[in-house]
Structures are given as structure tokens and as C-alpha cells.
Amino acid sequence: MIPTPRLGALRWLPAVLACMLLGAGAAWALEPNEYRQLLGLDSRRLIWFLAQVKLFFAAFVLGVPLFAVTIEYIGWRTNDAKYDKLAYEFTSLLSVAYATTAALGGLFAFALYGLYPTFMGYMTGIFRDVMFLYALLFFAETFTLYLYYYGWNWLGGRTPFSLAVQRLFKGLGIAVLALTVLFLAGGFGPPMRGDTRWFMALLYLLPVAAGLFIIRDAKGVHIFIGILLNVAGTAIMQVANSWAGFMMSPQGVDKEGVLTGTVWQAFENVLATPIAVHRMLGNMAFGGLIAGAYAAVKFIGAKTEDEKAHYDWMGYVANFIAISALIPLPFAGYYLGREVYSFSAVMGNNMMGGDFSWTFIIQAVLVGSLFILSNYYLWTGMTRIPGAERYYGYIKYILGALVVSFAIWLTPHNLPLTGTEVGQMGGSQYHPTLKFMGLMPAKNAVINLIILSTFFSFLLYRRGNKLDAVAISAQGWLARGVILAAAAVSLYIVGQYALSLFLLEPKALDLPADRAGYFRVLAWLLVAHCAAAVAAAALALADRGKLAQNLFMAVTAFNVTLFLGVYGFVVMEKASPFLRNIAVAQFLMIIACLVLVTAIDVFLFRGAREVGRLQWGRIPVRSQYALLALSFVITMNMGLMGFIRSGLRGDWHIVGVMRDTSPWSFTPSNFTMTQMVSLSVLVFMVSIAFMFWLGGIMAKHKSPPAEAPAPREEPTRA
Amino acid sequence: MRSAVGRVFVFLLLILGTFLWIGQAVTALTGGEKAAAGAVEVSPEGGETIFWGKGRCFTCHSVGDRGSAVRGPNQGVFGEKFPLPIGARAEERAKERSTKTGQNYVALDYLVESVADPGAYVVEGYKNEMAIVYAPPIALELKEIKAVLAYLQSQGGEVDLEAIEKPSEVSQKYYAKMAAAGRRGRR
Amino acid sequence: MPGALVFIYMTLALIALAILVTFSDRHMHEFVRPVKRFLRGDFGRVPRAAVLALVPLLAGWQVWDITAPDVAVPAALRIQHPSSNFPKSFETLKNPLANPPEADVQAFVEQAKAGNVAFIAQVEADVKRWREANADRHGLEFIATAPMKKFLDALKAGTVDPQTAKAALVEKYLFEGRALYAMNCRACHGDSTAGDGPMADGFKLRPINFTDNGTIETIVEGYTFWRVTNGGPGLPTEATPWDSAMPEWKLSLTEEERWKIILAEYDLAQKTPRIPESH
Structure with missing residues (x-):
């Protein structure tokens, strides 16, 4: 353990930031922009590279504690030392990466202030106070992280506290919960958008409340510290994020850049929270996959069967976490895109149909590969489950659905054509039939089908070695309660939207009154979906769980993909502004389906008889390459999306406020983007590998907290 | 491992x-x-990038048999109508212009005028429809326009960068106008 | 089918096959075994020799096909809605004629009462001719649409309300817009606005089909106005290499005329412009 140099790396960061803040004022904005160079390098590319690598590290450092704490919690509740050890292993990856992140952050800040002095001076002028807060949050993060990591054994005790102390914590938890509710209701805090309020309530207040509530022994306190660590990390992310958001969608300043509103307004700009939400999920998926890659490398290099078994399991858990975050990610992306359009339709058009349309196609390739690779990993994983052969037959159908969806997903509206082909198509640039695949309704239909298929693969994986479904009626009130609650959630999600559609006036969308019929069709479809949810819940309670799942998934797939996929074109023709509501309806139906079907599935096979034990480690090594490819692809995708997000500003530092007058104020080509992203990915991967290696050396000189035998048999699945 | x-x-x-x-x-x-739209040097090469890129001149003008646009006069040697490339043609046109206005036009002045005030002396058989290149959306800066001038001079004429930087009074007036327009929207 | 798509689909098919074959060791063996046996010569030496000769030949043919020079036009791609130089101020522009202000409506009602509604110069002659031939009828009756009839009836009865008058005024604008469209746009974009005018076939890039859902419906009005105003020459670099032949209409049409045309264009195509998303 060598904590001193690592802490040392951090110590100067806030100090440096503080120095830079002093004396900077809004007056900077009125001076001509100054740009500097370092060693004659292209300043923009240098910043791009530094920002990207720094972001990779930061995403990892913020993502890992999210699930390290979750896994630790599972280990604590199930009293399974295996999970505790795994959580510790994840955390140890973290502690090495943390110092590098901070050091990179310092380097990045230096580069920004040094190379773009006018711009940074202006930003500092606006965000002076927020930047101090940022520096302070760093202390909180550092403190909690080291307390969490080094306090693992110290706070590992399971002896319950005295009742009085337990009650005190419970009381505190309830108090914070009350605060959360009050905050959500708008009881306190500055005026803010709904999404920001939910973000802060669900990610800051609620976890603290829950953390306090569950404390009953030293381990509980440790978990609480982990939660605080996550709160600090999320806050850091949100703060830094608001600056990026401000550059894209400035608020609280006028056209000259003079602060006319409040700093809070500038902080809580249009895109700040949508980006933060997207980033939260992205970080979790990214953290999971990087940890998965670590496990995969260890698996490939493993010498013994025990090692193989352990790292196979670790990779599986990491991948499971990543996929859970990956599934809602497209929806968060849709929301972010919507908000981009709401801030500026031209920015939106430039994103989807302009400069970045082909970048989005590359992104579609990457996202599609993420889903296909995840499925592949699940399928190869099925080969280590005795009895899963029974389900191999389904794989070709899932694969078929995936590949056809992917093909549609990739078909651009605007095709690259040779002159001859243009001639064959009658001089038009759109293919007479395939052009439909390039439009929104088709894309929405297939991405939802891809998500549903992946979910189906997961269900097959789960039931791989299970013999017969267990009667739900024999499982007591918990099973029934959870299924009913899930059904209620599904009903609420879809039902409230159906209701709002019944009440929707065409006028609200600037449509003539006779278009109301198009709204009603969708509303009735949602009602049908609700009916299916009720039927599924009833069937599940009557011990026809499999039928219930099949029914509900079939109805969802039909509604979302077939019906709305086709109906979307009708709507596009007749009532195109309504298309957005269709996308929302598709999303809600999918979510409702995932909630209810998962709830049924949990109890359907709880304690079911098994064909055999899961044989961890008995998996083709190809699967580990799939896991690795997943982590590489998601890293590249992050870089690519960062390019789009940042590039949307065009030749503005701050859209509409400060123009980029440097020689680098043009949108680079996609090839340049792939070069820069590849370089960043390579540097990140090599340095993180180096860091893991360092961590490995350290681990050799120190034993992990609780020595558990490597899991050869199946653990209760995460 | x-x-x-x-x-x-x-x-x-x-x-x-x-x-x-x-x-x-x-x-x-x-x-x-795409070539970086950023800084260009005042040189025929810099002007070439602008002409065939950011300046979008090529949407209306071809140069000899490069390009296919016919909306504006060809800037190279093309058919019977354009026996001289623009660099040489400008001298002829400048002479005509001098007699018309009574001011002393040199070849460069004609080029500058044609860019800054395209309607001033329209080539016969063409409409007065050239876009103002120093106003949005094209919004070329004076430096970029100078580069294009150098490129045009290089088409059969003599490239005189010094003259481009320090032109006669006729051109000075236009330079001031274009420079003022180019500063808009920038700090 | 376009080559780019064939390539994408074939690659996907290959990937799907690879996945299906490799996901379990059993499938992998099943797939590899006959191949191995074939290579060992278990299915006869002649077929093996034939295949072994054929594969390099095929590969060679492919390489030759790719590298041999031919005269095809290179593949090119046009950006659909080039907008990097689209001024932000245009973004929130609304067609001022779709919702005329109170004063204009009032003036229109006054003119209608007096029977001397002014039209744009381009249609003046036609309107005059019609009025001379139908001196007994109201001068607006030749716009025989429902809102106009309703307005004229109300005018006769002396019960004009602002809504009816406004609708009638928009009808008048639409009429003028259609006339302007016919004069300026029809040649390329066609009577049906489907991009099939008499001159449409003469362009390398066909004039856009407004009745297609992917065109004017997906953009805000301000963008349409900008495109009409600045035409092909106003497009940024990314719009190359297929340049739009659209003229720069600001040179020959007034702002009001351009808005009238846009009003009529959306109406003829039966489309509504994209509404800017609200927060």
C-alpha cells in the first residue's frame, strides 16, 4: 500500500483550480479570443485527447462504486462472503484508477486554461462558485473512497449495534426520506426543471435515506460510506456536466455573454440533466464492462480451474450489471436527443440529418454490435449450464430477429449511391422501398425488438438448468405481492399514458381536429396492453407463469414492433407531430413488459429442481473475447458520442454566445474522429491494464478481506 | 498471464x-x-481551397474544364466565349472599366470590384445574380478573399501578393467594406 | 439494390452465420468436422483439388474486379439537410401569413366590404379579367373554397367574426401562393408538388418531392424559408458534391412572396411543417 503519493497527486488539484479562479471575471468575455499552442500541436486535438482519456477514467471511477456497493449489499444480506470478496476486488481496481483520474483532471484543466485562456476565463467568471464546490466535492470523494477501501476490514463486523443506535439510524433515514418527498414535491430548493429535481432526489437524497435506514452493524456503516462515495461521485459528475451542457445550451446569459440570470440558471441549463442521466447509465455500463474485461483477461490467462471459475463468474456478474444499464440507455439517449431538438431544431437536424448523420450510422453499428455481442455472450454462457441445450433451438430465431432488426437499423435513409444506381432509381436519391427503413418509425420498431430479444435471451439463460416451473400459489404472500405490485407498476406506466392520450387535443400538437382519431388508436392499443398485463398477472397467480410471460411478451412485441412499426408510417403521413408520442408509447410498453415479466420470472423458478449445477469456467474462450469486444466497443462508442455532443456546437465555444475563432473551428471528418477515438481508447486500455497490473502486485502482498473458496458451484445469481 | x-x-x-x-x-x-476551413494563407493554393470549398465559388464558376457549373462565367479558357483565362482576361476587362468610369482600373481592381460589388460590371450574357460572399451564409473573411484573388491571378496572370496587400485606392474602398462585414459575429 | 446496402446486408449475414456456428463447442465441431474431412480428402481427391483451385481463383477475380479501372461514377452521398451555416435566428421563424395579425385581417375585411381587395401584381390581370366577366358577383368569389364562401356569406349577412375573416385571408394568401408556385416552382417541383415538373428530369439531383414524408415535413418552417431564400448557392460545403440547382430566390421574390409560396407549398403537399420541440 502506498497511499501517500496517490493522495499527493490530488492535493494540488483544488489548490490549482482555486488559484485559477481568482481574478477571473465576466469581463473576459468582451476581449478578443486568445488561443495558444503547446509545442506547435493542434490545441483542439490535444484537448480532445486529454478530455477523452480523462473521461474514460472518470466514467470507470464513477461507474464501479455504483455496483461495488450493490454487490457488497447483496453479500451482506445473503451472508455470502463470495460477493463481499468480489465487491472488494472491484473496489481495488478503483483505488488505483482514482489517482490517475485526478491527475488527468489536473492536466486537462491546465491544458484548458493554458490553451484556451479567454474561453476558460469566461467560464470561470460565470461558474466561479460552482468550481469551488467542485473542488470541495473532490475532497468528499477522496475521503469517502479511501475510507471505503481501506476501511473494508475495519468496518467489516457483523455484530449488531444496540437497539437504541439502530433506532437512531432508522429515525434519521426516515427523516431524510421525508425530506426527499418534500423535495420532490417542490418544498425546498431553487426552481428547477422536473428532470433535475428527480435526478437529485433519486440519486442524492433517496440513497442517503436508504443507507441510513439499513444500518444495523459495522458492515452497514461501511455500505453507507459506499453510498456517500457514490453521492459525491455523482455530484462531481453533475457539476462538471453542467459546464458541458452550458456550452451547448447556455442559459442565464445574454447574447454578449453577460450574466443576466443567476448562476443556478446557468448551472441548470437545458441539456445539463439529460446529459447527466445519459452519463449515469453510460458510466454504469462502462464500469461494468471494463471490470468484465479485467475478468476476461484474467480468465484467458488463468492457470487453474478454480481461477477460471472465479473469473468466469466475475465476468458474468460484471456483464449482467452492464446489460442492465445498457437496456435503458437508448431511451435516455432518445430523451437527450429530444432535448437537443427542443433547444435548437437546427442542432437536432445537424445531429440526425446533417454533419453527424453518418457518425450516427457508425454509432448504430457500434450499438448494434453491443447488443449482438451481449447475446452471444449469453448464448456461449448457456453452454456451461447443463440442460440449456433444450433452448438452443430458440437461438437461431432470436439471432434471426436480431440480424434483421440490425439490418433495418443500419439502413440509411440517405444512401451512398453511384451515378449508375441513381439512374436506376429514376434520378432520385432515395430507394423506392428501402427508404422507409431509414425513417424514424422503422428505427424505433427495430431497436425495441432488439431490446426485447436480448431480454428473451436472458430469460432463456436464467432457466437454462431449471426443470419445472414452481407453483407461484405455493410461494406465499411475497410472491403474490411482488407480482401484483409489478403488474400495478406496468398498469400505471402504460395506463396513465393511455389516459393522457385520450385527453390529448389535436390542437396541442398544432394538428387539425379531425386527426384526433390517430391519438385514440394508440390509446386503445395501450389499453389492450394493460389488459394483457392484467391477464398475465392473473395467469401467473393461477400457476400458468410461462404462459403469462409468453402472452405478455408476444403482445408487447406485436404492439411495439409490428403494429406501431407500421402505424408509425401512417401517423407520419397524416399527423407527423404525433410520432413522438408513439415513440414514448413504445418505450413505456417495453418497460412495463420488462418489469412484469422479470417479476414473474423471479418466482417462476425460485428453488426449482435443477438438471445440474452451473459449471463456472467451462465456457469457450471465445466468450471472453466477446466480453472484451464489448468493453472495447462501448469505449469507442463513448468517444464517438462525445464527438457528436461536442461537435454539435459547430463553430461556437458556447452556442450563440462565444464563437470559436481559432483555426480549428471546423467539424472534423469521421475518419479524424475514428483516429482520435482509437488513439484515446488505445491509451486508456494500455494504461488501465498497467494499473490493474499494479493492483495485482499490491494484492499479492496483502490478503483479501475474507478468504472464500473460489465458487465452483453456482452462486445465487446476481 | x-x-x-x-x-x-x-x-x-x-x-x-x-x-x-x-x-x-x-x-x-x-x-x-474536407480541408480545414480555418486559416488559409494569402496564396494561390490557399485561394484554390476557398474557391473549391468554403467560398463555394465552384457552384457557379468553372475553371477551364474543371467543374461543371455554367451559371457564372468560366474562370479559365473555355470555348469561344472565354479565350483568355481570368488572370489575363482581367486586364482587358479593367481597361474597359477604366474607360467607362474614368477611374484608373488595373487588373486587380477589376477582380476586387467583381467580388465586392458583383453587379458593378456584369459579363455580357450573364445575370446579376452572384451571392455576396462576405456576408452570411458564406461569410468569407477579407484574408480569404485575398487568397481567392491570388488564385484568380494565378489563372494566366501574374500573381502579385504585394499588390494584393496594398492595392490602389479603388480597391482600398472595397477592402474596407468587406473587412467591416467580415468582423461581424466575432469578438 | 444499391451496392452499399448489399455490402451491409451480406456482412451481417456472415456475422450471423459465424455467431450461430461458434456459440457452442458442439456446433463448432459439427461445422468444422466436414470441412476438415473434406480437406483431408475423405470426399475424394478430385473435388478437393477443384475447390482448392477455385478458391484462389475466386479471390483473384475479386481483387481484379476491385482494382481494375472502370468508368463508373464514384459513389457519392449528399447531406439531406445541410445546415452548418443555417442562421440560428431563422430557426424559430413562423410563417407570418399562416396567422395574420389583427390589423391585416381588419384591413382585409374593409377591402372586402368595399369590393376592392388588392392582389399581388402577378395575378392582378387574371383577377381583373374575371371581375369584368362576372361584374354581378363579389370580387372574391372566384376563390371558391369553403372558408371563403363562409366569409362572403357572413359578409353579406353582416356577421363577420375575426376567425372567419382570418381564414378567408389565409385562403387569399394560399391563392396567391399557388399562383406564385405555378410561376416559379412548378417547372421543377411539379403540379402535384411531387418533384415531377416538366424540367425535373433534366437534373442530376431530382427536385425534391414535397409529398414524401421525409422532406418538408421533417424540417421547421424557418429552414424551408432559408432554403427557398438562399437556394443552392446558399448551401454549405457538406451539401456537395451533388449541388442543388435551386435558384437564390431572394434575388427575384420578396420576402412576402416567398412566405406565400411556402404556405401554398405545404398546403398543396398536404403536409405540416415540423414544430420546434418545446422544453
């Missing part, structure tokens, strides 16, 4: 290679690497 890392590293390079290939293919498909 070491060999595992090595294998994984090769695998990473493979995937990055594919990614680069996609980026390269897409860029090639979508019109190739």
Missing part, C-alpha cells in the same frame, strides 16, 4: 483497426476529408 495480455492487445488492435476502417470508408463515401 503475459501471453493473455498480448493476445488481448492484438485483439484490441484488430477491433480498433476495424473501427478506423469504418471511419475511413464512411469519410471516403461522404466526400472525403
